[in-house]
Amino acid sequence: MARYDVLIRGATVYDGSGGVPFEADVAIDGERIAAIGSLDGASAALEVDGSSHALAPGFIDVHTHDDFACLQHPDMAFKTRGGVTTCIVGNCGFGAAPHAAALEMIGALAPAAAVPDYAGHAGYLAALEAARPALNVGMLAGHGTLRLAAMGRAARAPEAAELRAMEDALDEALEAGALGLSSGLIYEPGRYAATEELIALARRMRGTGALYASHLRDEAAGLVDAVGEAIAIGEAAGVPVQISHHKAAGRDNWGRVAETLRLIESAQARGLAVHADQYPYTAGSTLLRAVLDNGAFRDDVAPGGIGRVTPDDVVVAAAPGQAGWEGQSIAALAGLLGLAPRAAAEHVVAHAPGATAIIHMMSEDDVQAVLRHPSTMIGSDGIPTLDGRPHPRLYNTFARVLGHYVRDLGVLPLAEAVHRMTGFAAAKFGLVDRGTVRAGAFADLVLFDPATVIDRGTFEAPNRYPAGIVDVFVNGARVVAGGVPTAARPGRVLRRAG
Numbered sequence: 001m002a003r004y005d006v007l008i009r010g011a012t013v014y015d016g017s018g019g020v021p022f023e024a025d026v027a028i029d030g031e032r033i034a035a036i037g038s039l040d041g042a043s044a045a046l047e048v049d050g051s052s053h054a055l056a057p058g059f060i061d062v063h064t065h066d067d068f069a070c071l072q073h074p075d076m077a078f079k080t081r082g083g084v085t086t087c088i089v090g091n092c093g094f095g096a097a098p099h100a101a102a103l104e105m106i107g108a109l110a111p112a113a114a115v116p117d118y119a120g121h122a123g124y125l126a127a128l129e130a131a132r133p134a135l136n137v138g139m140l141a142g143h144g145t146l147r148l149a150a151m152g153r154a155a156r157a158p159e160a161a162e163l164r165a166m167e168d169a170l171d172e173a174l175e176a177g178a179l180g181l182s183s184g185l186i187y188e189p190g191r192y193a194a195t196e197e198l199i200a201l202a203r204r205m206r207g208t209g210a211l212y213a214s215h216l217r218d219e220a221a222g223l224v225d226a227v228g229e230a231i232a233i234g235e236a237a238g239v240p241v242q243i244s245h246h247k248a249a250g251r252d253n254w255g256r257v258a259e260t261l262r263l264i265e266s267a268q269a270r271g272l273a274v275h276a277d278q279y280p281y282t283a284g285s286t287l288l289r290a291v292l293d294n295g296a297f298r299d300d301v302a303p304g305g306i307g308r309v310t311p312d313d314v315v316v317a318a319a320p321g322q323a324g325w326e327g328q329s330i331a332a333l334a335g336l337l338g339l340a341p342r343a344a345a346e347h348v349v350a351h352a353p354g355a356t357a358i359i360h361m362m363s364e365d366d367v368q369a370v371l372r373h374p375s376t377m378i379g380s381d382g383i384p385t386l387d388g389r390p391h392p393r394l395y396n397t398f399a400r401v402l403g404h405y406v407r408d409l410g411v412l413p414l415a416e417a418v419h420r421m422t423g424f425a426a427a428k429f430g431l432v433d434r435g436t437v438r439a440g441a442f443a444d445l446v447l448f449d450p451a452t453v454i455d456r457g458t459f460e461a462p463n464r465y466p467a468g469i470v471d472v473f474v475n476g477a478r479v480v481a482g483g484v485p486t487a488a489r490p491g492r493v494l495r496r497a498g
């Protein structure tokens with residue numbers, strides 16, 4: 001009689017393919033799924049009753065900024081309690097190496113208490129392995145970090161030696177197992193890069209399977225051209241493309257996603273692997289500094305890459321050392337400080353340089369149009385400022401898609417939503433034997449209740465865990481049991497295969 005390490009009995013299995021769910025027992029031995037089917041005669045050291053629950057591959061958060069959080073908070077409960085078993089780090093040009101530039105870039109997003117010293121991307125991945133996070137981590141190299149290290153904040157094209165330095169650092173990342181290169185073209189210093197610079201770098205990845213992911217140069221009036229630029233970079237370099245947090249920002253631009261979704265479809269028809277990720281909210285979040293850099297609250301310049309925003313639309317999320325400002329809109333702070341809105345925002349940044357903001361800037365129709373589209377996978381884009389008032393997407397992204405958009409609004413079927421969060425994401429990022437419930441695959445699994453799963457974090461109280469996520473397994477070890485984190489930290493670094 002078969003005996004396993006873990007046996008999950010009688011769950012409705014959504015296997016990550018998007019196909020019809022089926023009822024089965026799922027057995028785990030060591031790190032992998034050992035058997036699926038009717039396993040009545042079998043026993044196990046740990047038996048879990050899965051009846052009336054859904055069992056899916058663990059969710060793959062393809063868009064995170066958890067590079068340092070995985071070192072500082074290796075339990076990663078803010079992700080695992082939402083069903084996430086793999087994070088892709090290094091997005092929007094904010095990569096983890098070279099070290100000094102990474103401290104400046106990622107440290108601005110989420111102030112780094114103690115980050116160990118390390119050399120290069122290989123050193124970062126070794127530091128991750130030493131920290132033993134609870135979930136798996138795949139890494140993108142970040143163009144902004146490479147550029148900052150090579151040429152500081154120079155607002156010009158790189159000289160030959162500077163481009164060479166970026167290429168060498170990218171080669172080192174690819175050698176270490178990076179899954180691709182990200183860019184952040186509204187941010188310092190990525191926004192000074194011309195298309196040619198990005199093509200030159202992306203070319204290093206041709207034939208490796210690594211992808212080019214981009215926070216576009218413009219998500220507002222210039223959105224359509226910016227999607228075109230990302231596609232052109234992928235086509236010229238011969239690499240797959242990932243459009244980060246696909247959206248149309250700013251009221252004047254609502255509805256433009258209809259056109260960008262068509263652009264994606266036509267590039268796919270030409271054979272390019274271009275897809276997107278999305279977080280399920282009408283508000284975004286980024287550095288307040290970046291909001292100002294893009295011309296916010298000024299009448300004398302055209303709005304930049306995040307579109308026209310009003311002082312009521314922008315709310316301080318985290319302001320290290322200035323907790324009293326957190327949760328206040330720029331309009332409210334302007335009143336409080338007796339300053340014009342732009343001056344008030346500059347005052348916040350002067351006193352809390354790493355301040356982040358939540359920006360209410362998208363339409364619900366656009367969010368649903370993007371979510372419904374088959375090119376879209378799910379990425380939280382959460383900024384891990386656990387002490388401030390982070391955007392609720394940090395904890396709640398996947399539960400919100402499953403509860404609010406799938407069950408309550410019927411925007412897409414559950415099996416399809418699970419596919420977008422698992423098998424689809426694993427295929428795009430080259431994660432072998434992940435994102436699937438199949439004998440022989442790694443046992444990254446989430447058991448959830450489709451009737452009750454829901455996001456609970458709000459903009460007022462974002463640090464709340466979602467409901468309905470019951471058990472989570474990473475590489476066969478249970479990291480969440482009955483909704484509560486265990487002490488297990490079985491995560492692996494996921495390096496690019498081949």
Ligand SMILES: [Zn+2]
Pocket residue numbers: 091092184215244245
């Ligand atoms: Zn971004």
